Structures are given as structure tokens and as C-alpha cells.
Amino acid sequence: MKxxxxxxxxALGLGLAAALAAVPxxxxxxxxxxxxxxxxxWSQSEANDANNKAFFEAVxxxxxxxxxxxxxxxxxxxxxxxxxxxxxxxEIARSTQIWNASVSNVQLTEGGNADFEYREGNDPRGSxxxxxxxxxxxxxxxYAQNQQYDSTRVTTHETGHVLGLPDNYSGPCSELxxxxxxxxxxxxxxxxxxxxxxxxxxxxxxxxxxxxxxxVKFR
Numbered sequence: 001m002k003x004x005x006x007x008x009x010x011a012l013g014l015g016l017a018a019a020l021a022a023v024p025x026x027x028x029x030x031x032x033x034x035x036x037x038x039x040x041x042w043s044q045s046e047a048n049d050a051n052n053k054a055f056f057e058a059v060x061x062x063x064x065x066x067x068x069x070x071x072x073x074x075x076x077x078x079x080x081x082x083x084x085x086x087x088x089x090x091e092i093a094r095s096t097q098i099w100n101a102s103v104s105n106v107q108l109t110e111g112g113n114a115d116f117e118y119r120e121g122n123d124p125r126g127s128x129x130x131x132x133x134x135x136x137x138x139x140x141x142x143y144a145q146n147q148q149y150d151s152t153r154v155t156t157h158e159t160g161h162v163l164g165l166p167d168n169y170s171g172p173c174s175e176l177x178x179x180x181x182x183x184x185x186x187x188x189x190x191x192x193x194x195x196x197x198x199x200x201x202x203x204x205x206x207x208x209x210x211x212x213x214x215x216v217k218f219r
Contacts, residue, residue, distance in 0.1 A: 040180040055131035081114035095156040105203035129161035150187040164202035
């Protein structure tokens with residue numbers, strides 16, 4: 001199975017473990033390829049939506065590569081590293097529990113050889129899912145915004161980007177991916193049924209496409 005993984009990794013051209021090395025969140029101005037899918041609408045654009053999709057697809061490929069080593073597993077496991085966001089350990093744990101209880105085709109777990117990571121700090125842009133436009137990225141949790149908005153909702157919302165969901169700031173509070181659109185009084189941290197269905201479908205489609213491309217048999 002080790003030989004299979006090496007071959008798949010070479011075919012995909014993945015180097016996500018190295019690519020997710022620490023990058024200061026406010027170190028430089030945003031380039032044309034970078035994307036910040038923020039909790040509030042400041043970052044919304046077609047380019048950001050496209051780059052956020054690239055981040056999600058890179059996370060999926062990384063997770064599916066490892067899933068190929070255990071093809072009988074019912075769900076794909078996406079592994080995260082929360083060591084750079086210790087202040088939000090509780091919120092990250094609750095976000096993980098919410099998503100794992102809601103969806104069946106993908107599950108989140110903390111561990112090594114992570115597919116993405118969480119970071120924390122101060123940033124005038126607030127919290128966001130970041131991608132460099134080349135498939136690598138992380139979730140950044142801003143201190144001030146997480147005092148203003150419900151912190152578990154913020155974290156669960158940003159994690160939704162990793163699982164393939166776009167922002168919809170005009171949506172109601174019952175829609176997790178409406179983010180900060182409904183205002184600071186919104187504390188709902190649960191995805192609605194449509195978001196659950198879309199997430200399950202994203203990962204079912206990903207498994208099928210990966211299996212077809214690399215002739216890997218799952219389940």
C-alpha cells in the first residue's frame with residue numbers, strides 16, 4: 001500500500017504537508033491569486049470563490065490519497081492541525097463534533113500529516129479561510145471578531161469552506177454559510193439540511209472521481 005500511495009502522490013503532484021508551513025496571516029498584501037473567504041462580506045468575489053474551491057479540492061485530494069490506503073472505510077477522514085490556534089481549542093473541537101454528527105461521507109479529526117490547519121491572531125479582516133491560489137491554505141481565527149460574533153459559529157462556518165461550501169452572506173441565520181450576514185445576534189452553529197446534503201454529495205463525487213482516475217476501489 002505504501003507503493004500505491006507514492007504513485008498516487010506523484011501523479012497528483014501533491015506536497016501539501018510542506019505547502020502548509022507557517023505563513024504569517026498579515027505578513028503581506030493580497031496578491032491576485034490569493035483568496036480570503038471571510039466571515040463577513042468584505043472578501044466576496046468570483047476570484048475568491050474560485051480560489052476557495054481550489055483550496056477545498058486540494059484538501060480533498062490530500063485526504064483521498066490517504067483514504068486509498070484504507071479503501072474499506074465508510075467515510076473520508078480529513079485531518080487538521082490545531083496546534084497554532086490554542087485559544088480556540090474548544091471551538092475547534094465543537095466545530096468538529098458538529099460536522100462529524102451532521103455528515104456521513106467525510107469526517108474531521110485532529111492529527112499529524114494534516115490536510116489543513118487552524119491559526120489564530122489579530123487581523124483587521126477578521127476570520128477567514130485562506131488559500132494561496134495554488135491549493136494550499138488554512139483557517140485563520142481573529143481574536144476581536146470572535147468576541148463580537150458567536151465563536152463556535154465562526155469556526156464551524158470557516159470549516160465549512162474546507163468541506164466545500166461557499167459563502168452566502170444574504171442567507172438567513174439558519175444557514176451556516178451566511179456567516180456574519182445575519183449580524184452578531186446570530187448564534188446558530190449548525191449547517192442546515194441543504195448544506196449537509198451538499199457536503200455529502202461533494203465528498204461522494206470526490207471519491208468516485210478519484211477512484212476512476214486512479215483505478216482505486218473503495219468499499
